[in-house]
Amino acid sequence: MPVPVQQMWTVATYVLKQRLAGRRQYPLVLMLEPLFRCNLACAGCGKIQYPAHVLKMNLSPEECFKAVDECGAPMVSIPGGEPLMHPEIDKIVNGLVARGKYIYLCTNALLLKEKLDLFTPSRFLSFSVHVDGQREHHDFSVCREGGFDIATDAIREAVKRGFRVTTNTTLFDGADPASVRAFFDEMMALGVEGMMLSPGYSYDKAPDQQHFLGRARTRRLFRAILSNRKPEWKFNMSPLFLEFLMGKRHYACTPWGMPTYNVFGWQKPCYLLQDGYAETFQELIETTNWSKYGFESGNPKCANCMVHSGYEASAVHHNFSTLGGFLATAKAFFSRYPDREALRMLEEPVAPVHAPAGLVQISANSETAEEVEA
DSSP states (O other): OOSOHHHHHHHHHHHHHHHHTTOSSOOSEEEEOSOOOOSOOOTTOSSTTSOHHHHTOOOOHHHHHHHHHHHOOSEEEEOSSOGGGSTTHHHHHHHHHHTTOEEEEEEOSTTHHHHGGGOOOOTTEEEEEEOOSSHHHHHHHTTOTTHHHHHHHHHHHHHHTTOEEEEEEEEOTTOOHHHHHHHHHHHHHHTOSEEEEEEOOOOTTOSOOTTOOOHHHHHHHHHHHHSSOOTTOOBSSOHHHHHHHTTSOOOOOOGGGSOEEETTEEEEEOSSOEEEEESSHHHHHHHSOGGGSSGGGTOGGGTTOOOHHHHHHHHHHHHHHSHHHHHHHHHHHHOOOOOHHHHHHTTSOOOOOOOOTTOEEOOTTOSSOEEOOO
16 A cells, blocks of 8 residues: 555544534645755755845754644654755654644655664654655755766665655656656655655746646646556545546646645745735734636636645545545556556657756755756
């Protein structure tokens, strides 16, 4: 199973309790960003473009615990930045484990191997390693040569020591579907528990704006990748969300399903957009004009978004809202999605992707970036 039964049961009972209580807007995963600082400068990232004084800011463990308790979501994703650069990341993780939260610590893995001794294997802790494809594609995506080899070496060591490990892959326009499928084989051979996928979101601050996917191209790309699926591939995601990416389902965005807390507070409306901040989670829910967001709203910033932080909670809600949703999930879990047209797509030539000028390259242990010409 890509997700342990205990975790599935915890999430299922939590969602059912929210449904029975009549709550429509409830959190499923807290996106907890304890810092924005990173030791990479990926061209598609909108987080590390903050000024130096912001990049030096950290949430304290106590601030993290308060946000987690206030939100009440059963799962906590810890992105950034690079969380392993936080000086007290072990205290944050230990505190969340003690609270019985299922944690996905997102990391580019440049520091993972040397930091593993800070952590203890637990069913509550997963390292979600950011790997964007096979070696050449990943290194290009993160703007660092050798990044793939460091990440996969760290994955092997973490799996060897008994940690739960998943991968997290963001796909952009120009991705080669055949290469992505070969990448799935490589990750399964490493022994990861499951894989997470998402199309890239066009952050306003991201240096590379030309390679973000539109909705039609997202559906076509994921149809090619996820049809004719191999039974050994395991995805640590809602099967219905994967069908949404393939164009087989329509969901409305539910940004409150994965709220974000960071050094500025509760981010309105979601992990990807910044339209102000709230001091408390309740204020976030009550004062955000949710009708302004999502594809149906007509907001141009949401026009091409199909990212998991907006839509996977929608799929999970569907799973537990009706018997039909539950049966659809069960069917999707076992489906291989045979599709002759998708097989033909795998034969199509892929246009070469050129790096944007002025990318930033930084070392594995650096906290500041040096501008280099691409």
